[in-house]
Amino acid sequence: MTDAPDLSPLALVLQADPVVQGVMALLLLASLAGWAVILEKAVALRGLAREARRLAAQAAQPDQPPPGGEGLAAAAMRAGQAEWREGREAAETAGEFRARIEHAMRASVAARLRGAEPGLPLLATIGSVSPFIGLFGTVWGIMHSFAGIAAQGDTSLATVAPGIAEALFATAVGLVAAIPATIAYNRCATRLSRIRQEALAAATAIAHRLARQPRVFAGGRAAAE
Template sequence: MTEAHDFSLVALFLQADLVVKAVMLALAAASLAVWTILLDKSFRLRRLRRDMAAFDAAGRAGHGQALESGLGRQVLQAGATLRFDPDEDRLTRKERLRETMRLALADAMRPLETGLPFLATVGSAGPFIGLFGTVWGIMNSFTAIARSNNTSLAVVAPGIAEALLATAIGLAAAIPAVMAYNRFIVAGARLRGDGQAAIARLADALSEARRAPVPAGD
């Protein structure tokens, strides 16, 4: 009686071809990196949303004195470094203040963007890398059939199962990467829009002064 083949995930990996193993390991490492980035960006996004809510409230109130920390204070401190010419008109002061705070907002938002190119790469290339491992493994399986002159499904099934595992791992890495990338892109765009709206309100109110605003506590 023929011994039953072990189809557990660990056994399929251990019995796979060297090239297929390398593909699986690369995709597993990519999947781990994707989840690390996803968790890190989720925490950053939560903090940025909280800071942006406070900044937006300050913008609607027309002042930033209540901002003690976070993104809003960082943006206001950038405006506080501006030097104003006493002879320049209010519109010029407002535009300069707005542009300076927009640049500070972009700097504050940059940590949310790190890692996104990697997510995009895994999301687009992961399935194809897994497919390469699958094609390679199936090719080896059919080569083994030709050498053994045995066309039984019991002979070819283990090799095909090992090969298909590479595609499964590729999809397991790619699907979260695509979903996370889309989520952070949309969330980042919304936060920038909210921040620029708050900056426009603050710049309009703060340009009344002859000098840049200095947040409380400085």
């Protein structure tokens, strides 16, 4: 009686065709890269969410000290206050002055949020491409298995099962790489969008408040209220 074939994951990888092994190795690297991006984005987005809340708190409670440091909230406040300190040009309307302050703050917020975007396209690529790479490994493995069956002239289950299992395992590895990457991309994109909305809304409110504070024209004359 022949021994049953070893169908453990390690055995399937070691016994697979070299092309299928290469596909599995590529998918493993893609999975590791995806998880590295996921962990980095989790930390980065947590920090950005905290900074957006600080900026929103500054908009809701103008009497509190402005945020310090080099984060999103402090950078946006510095950008807005720099425009406010320059004062309103003599030919500039109050609305234009307010829009200039708001534009500076929103540009600062956008620049900080763009720093969190690198890596997201990689997650999207891994999530969309990995299943097809695994499917390629499966198709190649099945073709190789059929070639072996034809060479041996034996179609028994014991002969067919190992090759088919090795081929299908490539698809499973592709799904293991793709599913976390797709979920993480969707969650990160959604969270980044919410952070952007909160921060930009706070920047708009702060810019409107700054524009109403006493200020001077660029020529040094006090602005009329």
